[in-house]
Amino acid sequence: xxxxxxxxxxxxxxxxxxxxxxxxxxxxxxxxxxxxxxxxxxxxxxxxxxxxxxxxxxxxxxxxxxxxxxxxxxxxxxxxxxxxxxxxxxxxxxxxxxxxxxxxxxxxxxxxxxxxxxxxxxxxxxxxxxxxxxxxxxxxxxxxxxxxxxxxxxxxxxxxxxxxxxxxxxxxxxxxxxxxxxxxxxxxxxxxxxxxxxxxxxxxxxxxxxxxxxxxxxxxxxxxxxxxxxxxxxxxxxxxxxxxxxxxxxxxxxxxxxxxxxxxxxxxxxxxxxxxxxxxxxxxxxxxxxxxxxxxxxxxxxxxxxxxxxxxxxxxxxxxxxxxxxxxxxxxxxxxxxxxxxxxxxxxxxxxxxxxxxxxxxxxxxxxxxxxxxxxxxxxxxxxxxxxxxxxxxxxxxxxxxxxxxxxxxxxxxx
Amino acid sequence: xxxxxxxxxxxxxxxxxxxxxxxxxxxxxxxxxxxxxxxxxxxxxxxxxxxxxxxxxxxxxxxxxxxxxxxxxxxxxxxxxxxxxxxxxxxxxxxxxxxxxxxxxxxxxxxxxxxxxxxxxxxxxxxxxxxxxxxxxxxxxxxxxxxxxxxxxxxxxxxxxx
Numbered sequence: 171x172x173x174x175x176x177x178x179x180x181x182x183x184x185x186x187x188x189x190x191x192x193x194x195x196x197x198x199x200x201x202x203x204x205x206x207x208x209x210x211x212x213x214x215x216x217x218x219x220x221x222x223x224x225x226x227x228x229x230x231x232x233x234x235x236x237x238x239x240x241x242x243x244x245x246x247x248x249x250x251x252x253x254x255x256x257x258x259x260x261x262x263x264x265x266x267x268x269x270x271x272x273x274x275x276x277x278x279x280x281x282x283x284x285x286x287x288x289x290x291x292x293x294x295x296x297x298x299x300x301x302x303x304x305x306x307x308x309x310x311x312x313x314x315x316x317x318x319x320x321x322x323x324x325x326x327x328x329x330x331x332x333x334x335x336x337x338x339x340x341x342x343x344x345x346x347x348x349x350x351x352x353x354x355x356x357x358x359x360x361x362x363x364x365x366x367x368x369x370x371x372x373x374x375x376x377x378x379x380x381x382x383x384x385x386x387x388x389x390x391x392x393x394x395x396x397x398x399x400x401x402x403x404x405x406x407x408x409x410x411x412x413x414x415x416x417x418x419x420x421x422x423x424x425x426x427x428x429x430x431x432x433x434x435x436x437x438x439x440x441x442x443x444x445x446x447x448x449x450x451x452x453x454x455x456x457x458x459x460x461x462x463x464x465x466x467x468x469x470x471x472x473x474x475x476x477x478x479x480x481x482x483x484x485x486x487x488x489x490x491x492x493x494x495x496x497x498x499x500x501x502x503x504x505x506x507x508x509x510x511x512x513x514x515x516x517x518x519x520x521x522x523x524x525x526x527x528x529x530x531x532x533x534x535x536x537x538x539x540x541x542x543x544x545x546x547x548x549x550x551x552x553x554x555x556x557x558x559x560x561x562x563x564x565x566x567x568x569x570x571x572x573x574x575x576x577x578x579x580x581x582x583x584x585x
Numbered sequence: 586x587x588x589x590x591x592x593x594x595x596x597x598x599x600x601x602x603x604x605x606x607x608x609x610x611x612x613x614x615x616x617x618x619x620x621x622x623x624x625x626x627x628x629x630x631x632x633x634x635x636x637x638x639x640x641x642x643x644x645x646x647x648x649x650x651x652x653x654x655x656x657x658x659x660x661x662x663x664x665x666x667x668x669x670x671x672x673x674x675x676x677x678x679x680x681x682x683x684x685x686x687x688x689x690x691x692x693x694x695x696x697x698x699x700x701x702x703x704x705x706x707x708x709x710x711x712x713x714x715x716x717x718x719x720x721x722x723x724x725x726x727x728x729x730x731x732x733x734x735x736x737x738x739x740x741x742x743x744x745x746x747x
Contacts, residue, residue: 198591523633525659526717527599531591540632547632553655554632582600583658 183482186474187563189214199362200533203568208353208381208512208559209537210403213467217407220466221459228464231455233432247571250465251448257468258398259389260415264447267421268456271412272380273303274397276347278414278451279376280307282399282424284345295344297322298549299352299359302542304378308347309419317344321402324549327503328355337369338507343368346375350433354541354557355504356487356512358382365394374420382402384471384561385510386480390415402460406561407467411460414451428453438456479562482512490569494558497576503555514541514555517576520583522556528582529556591718598715599722600658608702613668617651626732626744627653628724633660637732645676650690652732656668657725659716664729666710676737679702690716742745 183196187193192212204212206316224246230239232247248263255263286295294308298321305319312319316500320343322335330348339346346368351358365375365573384390384405390398396414402411416424426433426444430453435443471479490513494500498520517525526538539554540547547554558572617638625636635654643650650668655661671679685705690713716726728744735744 266663520657520659523598523725524659527722528596531593531596539630553634569684581606582596 171325172553173413183474183478183562185564186214187300189216189470190563191215191218193299193352193563196343197533197535198531200571203534203564203571205558205564205572206535206537207384207561208404208541208557208566208578210409211384211406211561212383212563213406213408213463216470217466221408221463224459224462229458232450232458243458246465247461249471250461250468252519253465253468254413257388257472258383258415259391262390262418265415265421267414267416267448267451268461269399269412269414269451270410270457271403272378272399273307273412275397275412275414276303276306276376276378276426278558278581279345279347279397279399279416280311280429283374283420284311285314286310287344288312288315288317290346291342291459292317293320293338293340294318295322295335295338295343295346297335297348298324298361299328299330299349299355299357299510300347300545301353301378302544302545302558304347304349305545307405309551311451318342318492321545324357327506328357329506330357330359330364330429332360332367337363339368339371340375341371343371343373345570347378348375349378349380350388351379351510352504352546353381353512354514354532354543354546354555355506356381356509356514356559357506358508358510360391361395381511384479384493385483387476396420402467403463405464405467406470408457408463409462411457411464413464416432418447425521426450426453430454430544432456466568480510482562483560486512486564486566486569488559489512489566490558490572492507493569493573494576497573497580499575499580503550503552511532511561512557512559514557516552516555517579518583520579522554524583525556527573528579532575534572595715595718601712601715602664603709603712604658604715607662607665611652611661611665613649613651613665613672615651615653617649620649620651622736622739624744625731626728626735628656628660628728630721630724631632633657633725633728635664635732635738637664637729639671639733639736641737641743642675646678647671647674647679652729656728657722659713659722659725660728663713663726664727664732666713667729667733670708670710671733673708680734680737682707683734686710686713686730688729689714690726730740 190212228242228244232244251266259511323331367543369376374395379400383400403409433453452551503514522538536555620638621641622639633656638651640649652664713726716722731744
């Protein structure tokens with residue numbers, strides 16, 4: 171088939187590939203094709219260098235010293251927070267809480283927002299699409315409080331059944347927690363519409379944005395999200411740093427998640443006065459080098475342009491779906507009308523784990539297994555899938571190489 | 586793993602015909618209604634999940650063995666080969682097979698130690714030795730064997746390869 175025009179070496183995007191040193195290596199004798207971006211994306215030189223530069227020149231603890239290095243470290247740490255605020259169009263910098271990643275962001279909301287509010291008989295609504303990190307924290311808080319976890323169904327294509335979800339939002343529901351983009355199927359969930367419906371019933375909404383922020387412009391105010399969680403390492407930054415965006419009024423009313431240094435104004439053994447936002451939620455010495463790298467990643471993404479990234483990833487995904495669809499014996503899992511980055515599939519009766527080994531032999535990195543979404547595997551009646559996930563640095567050659575490697579798998583297995 | 590990465594020969598060695606045959610047509614597949622010992626094996630990495638059934642007679646002889654579950658070609662073939670191997674065997678001999686196999690699949694360095702235990706001829710289980718070049722797949726090959734050890738020792742928790 172023909173390659174969509176924007177997938178062809180669009181100059182800016184093709185040039186970007188050279189910014190990612192990890193992509194320039196050979197694996198098992200072949201040039202690396204990295205299609206495991208939904209698990210973790212590679213970092214550009216800007217990020218790698220900024221982390222190293224920070225450690226080499228500016229490292230000290232933040233918010234604690236009057237000396238020069240401490241001030242520099244604080245400027246970098248807080249500068250990255252400003253960059254993140256701008257990226258997602260939050261109103262205030264104090265609405266940006268640093269966490270270890272999406273998982274910790276969601277746990278923070280479960281324990282600090284939900285736990286004090288939930289009573290036996292209350293409910294939290296999620297969807298069948300969710301990653302374990304947007305299931306288990308709610309199960310834990312429901313266990314702690316006697317609340318009920320309700321799961322909205324999806325259809326065979328992997329689309330949340332919006333009407334049924336909205337039908338679940340009754341007066342007992344205290345929170346809707348929903349993914350923006352499915353990590354397994356790539357489904358883009360119409361979160362804006364769901365948030366509007368939830369707000370119509372005064373139900374706040376947490377959006378798991380881990381798979382959205384790397385691939386599209388996200389505007390938390392346009393969406394109306396009350397909480398929005400994402401991870402640094404999936405958006406070309408370092409691991410161990412992530413973000414919880416929360417509306418100021420909600421964050422203000424929440425107790426701290428962890429106690430320790432930095433989250434207090436005054437401590438005596440009789441009691442403690444908690445610090446202002448966002449520091450109330452940032453106990454202990456934070457991941458300063460991670461914030462430095464995340465700030466660099468935001469700067470890099472803005473320089474490439476998220477509109478352009480979204481267009482390229484969208485067109486390349488369409489090309490990948492078409493090419494994969496031509497492979498004999500393939501079953502595409504996740505065929506929603508709105509998708510980003512991700513395609514899951516099975517090939518004949520070859521177990522995904524065997525597929526992963528065979529394509530790795532040809533230098534191609536894909537994820538195989540349950541993708542931390544076992545309920546979704548049960549829905550499709552499969553033990554796992556193979557999953558190829560794109561980033562803007564991927565191109566049509568990468569997709570062609572994947573398709574060729576699947577032919578090799580069919581040959582070995584006689585499928 | 587070899588310095589230059591995985592070669593085509595190594596890939597063929599992993600998926601040799603005997604392995605593919607047992608993966609496609611696993612022997613002794615299904616429940617064993619009169620099992621005396623059972624154990625589950627779970628490989629968290631790739632979601633392999635199998636249940637092993639043994640009927641152990643009064644003389645500690647494994648009179649019958651079956652398994653069910655789902656997994657990759659390597660784990661299913663390994664379980665199939667296991668049942669083929671241990672039926673008719675004394676439990677202590679089956680456990681020696683388990684120990685020898687786990688040792689030999691432990692990676693390239695384990696090859697040297699294999700001679701030390703020359704008393705055990707792994708026979709067609711040698712077909713599993715291809716995993717030595719694929720560290721991420723060793724757990725697939727040993728999962729059923731860990732379940733065997735658990736079943737014989739009557740442990741109640743599912744076996745893992747950790």
